[in-house]
Amino acid sequence: MQSTAFSPHDHSHCISSAINHAQSLCAQRGVRLTPVRQRVLELVWRSHQPIGAYELLAALAKEGFNSAPPTVYRALEFLSEQGLLHKLDSINAYVGCCNPETPHQGHFLLCQVCNKAQELESQYINLALKVSADQHGFEIQRHTIEIIGTCKECIDKPSLSELTP
Amino acid sequence: MQSTAFSPHDHSHCISSAINHAQSLCAQRGVRLTPVRQRVLELVWRSHQPIGAYELLAALAKEGFNSAPPTVYRALEFLSEQGLLHKLDSINAYVGCCNPETPHQGHFLLCQVCNKAQELESQYINLALKVSADQHGFEIQRHTIEIIGTCKECIDKPSLSELTP
DNA sequence: TGACAGTTGTTATAATATAACATAACATCC
DNA sequence: GGATGTTATGTTATATTATAACAACTGTCA
Ligand SMILES: [Zn+2]
Ligand SMILES: [Zn+2]
Ligand SMILES: [Zn+2]
Ligand SMILES: [Zn+2]
Numbered sequence: 001m002q003s004t005a006f007s008p009h010d011h012s013h014c015i016s017s018a019i020n021h022a023q024s025l026c027a028q029r030g031v032r033l034t035p036v037r038q039r040v041l042e043l044v045w046r047s048h049q050p051i052g053a054y055e056l057l058a059a060l061a062k063e064g065f066n067s068a069p070p071t072v073y074r075a076l077e078f079l080s081e082q083g084l085l086h087k088l089d090s091i092n093a094y095v096g097c098c099n100p101e102t103p104h105q106g107h108f109l110l111c112q113v114c115n116k117a118q119e120l121e122s123q124y125i126n127l128a129l130k131v132s133a134d135q136h137g138f139e140i141q142r143h144t145i146e147i148i149g150t151c152k153e154c155i156d157k158p159s160l161s162e163l164t165p
Numbered sequence: 166m167q168s169t170a171f172s173p174h175d176h177s178h179c180i181s182s183a184i185n186h187a188q189s190l191c192a193q194r195g196v197r198l199t200p201v202r203q204r205v206l207e208l209v210w211r212s213h214q215p216i217g218a219y220e221l222l223a224a225l226a227k228e229g230f231n232s233a234p235p236t237v238y239r240a241l242e243f244l245s246e247q248g249l250l251h252k253l254d255s256i257n258a259y260v261g262c263c264n265p266e267t268p269h270q271g272h273f274l275l276c277q278v279c280n281k282a283q284e285l286e287s288q289y290i291n292l293a294l295k296v297s298a299d300q301h302g303f304e305i306q307r308h309t310i311e312i313i314g315t316c317k318e319c320i321d322k323p324s325l326s327e328l329t330p
Numbered sequence: 331t332g333a334c335a336g337t338t339g340t341t342a343t344a345a346t347a348t349a350a351c352a353t354a355a356c357a358t359c360c
Numbered sequence: 361g362g363a364t365g366t367t368a369t370g371t372t373a374t375a376t377t378a379t380a381a382c383a384a385c386t387g388t389c390a
Contacts, residue, residue: 004301032356034368053346066370073347074369089254090309092346109303120297128293129312132285136169137317138274144255144311147294152302197387199337218377231339238378239338257377332390339384348375355368360361 005048005118006111006151015045018096022084025100031082036065040075041096044085048116050093088117090146095119107145113154170213170283171276171316180210183261187249190265196247201230205240206261209250213281215258253282255311260284272310278319 003009022041026033033041043059044051053072061067076094079085083100087093088108095117097106107120125145133140168174187206191198198206208224209216218237226232241259244250248265252258253273260282262271272285290310298305 006301032368036369068371069347070349070371071369078368089311107297109298109301111303112306118301118303122293122297124293124296125290128287128289129310131289132272132287133274133312133314136171136274136283137320138276138312139315139320140312141277141314143313144309145294146254146309147298147303147305148308149298149306150304155302155304197337201338233340234378235340235380236338333388334390335386335388337384337386340382342380344377344379346375346377349373351371351373353368353370355366357366358364360363 004151005116006109006114006153011047014048014096014098015042018045018084018098021100022079022082025082025084029082031078036060036071037075037078039063039065040072041079041084044079044094045096048095048118050088050091050095050110050115050117052093056094086119088146089144090148105143105145108147109151110146110148111151111154112148113150116151118151169316170281171274171279171318176212179213179261179263180207183210183249183263186265187244187247190247190249194247196243201225201236202240202243204228204230205237206244206249209244209259210261213260213283215253215256215260215275215280215282217258221259251284253311254309255313270308270310273312274316275311275313276316276319277313278315281316283316 019038019042022033022038039060040056043056053069053076056076057067057069057072060072065071076085076087080087080094083097083103085094085096086106086108088095088110091110095108098119099121107122107125109118109120111117129140129143129145184203184207187198187203204225205221208221218234218241221241222232222234222237225237230236241250241252245252245259248262248268250259250261251271251273253260253275256275260273263284264286272287272290274283274285276282294305294308294310
């Protein structure tokens with residue numbers, strides 16, 4: 001079992017790694033990771049729990065950033081375009097992407113107990129989707145794949161795992 | 166290639182079949198398919214294009230039904246609980262289910278050109294999801310699987326297929 | 331009849347997201 | 361450096377989607 005969002009880990013490493021990746025990627029691509037964009041990304045990465053736009057907005061407001069909805073939605077749009085985060089449509093919330101170098105559509109496990117999301121990298125799922133689409137002559141552009149349930153940690157220790165980041 | 170939402174077909178058959186199924190299922194289950202619930206289901210089945218709650222509400226209002234949001238959301242909740250329709254989270258819209266006898270989570274192909282949705286019944290997809298979840302010790306409760314792209318009809322005849330129901 | 335569960339009506343509001351236009355910051359070229 | 365075009369941000373208002381809370385009605389059954 002590899003390390004996941006669900007299991008205890010050094011989350012500060014997740015954060016610094018995500019920000020470092022974001023900075024170098026944006027530099028490579030000639031796009032600007034402005035203060036508000038970087039701060040939104042940091043806020044998204046505060047935990048593995050997807051966070052809502054208005055929750056981000058409240059956090060930004062506390063820190064003296066501009067706090068009208070377009071501010072955060074623009075930052076989210078930028079970060080999403082750069083593959084630095086994903087939106088989870090089933091809960092209208094946003095989560096950081098661990099692998100932004102190669103643009104992709106994510107597949108997610110979403111735990112209803114601890115509210116954390118784990119992105120999957122399953123070629124099986126992609127293949128299964130492709131086979132189904134091909135059977136209908138359907139050309140895939142993007143997808144929303146969200147598996148909602150209970151993570152191993154929350155199955156094993158029902159009341160503790162909500163606390164780890 | 167089987168008949169799908171995307172290809173031309175006798176859609177009145179889809180509608181009457183859906184309503185008949187709904188009536189007998191509700192009778193079996195001892196739940197009430199009241200006039201507003203049945204009308205919402207008929208409106209959802211007017212086409213294979215998923216329809217939004219407020220669009221339904223406007224249609225109900227024209228017909229003299231009560232036209233406050235709770236009316237339509239309650240009907241949608243009931244119909245969803247009975248497995249008679251599905252919500253597509255990626256577009257906040259609702260589409261009829263062809264196979265309401267056995268409760269299930271749908272997988273959907275969603276064409277961005279003609280806006281029609283086709284539900285899939287792919288055991289491959291379910292298996293791929295289960296394998297990924299099992300690898301993480303994750304227990305699946307429900308899922309959102311929506312594949313967005315272009316259907317065969319819209320690839321073949323880019324400007325006509327928007328018109329069929 | 332009265333009690334009860336389920337359903338619908340009604341008003342208000344929450345939660346999520348975008349339109350539209352003004353201003354500011356940055357880059358580039360002369 | 362100043363003119364100019366582009367990108368980013370500020371600001372106000374509004375659109376879209378969904379739910380809370382409570383009152384009134386309807387059917388069922390003792
Ligand atoms: Zn972490
Ligand atoms: Zn969990
Ligand atoms: Zn049809
Ligand atoms: Zn199409």
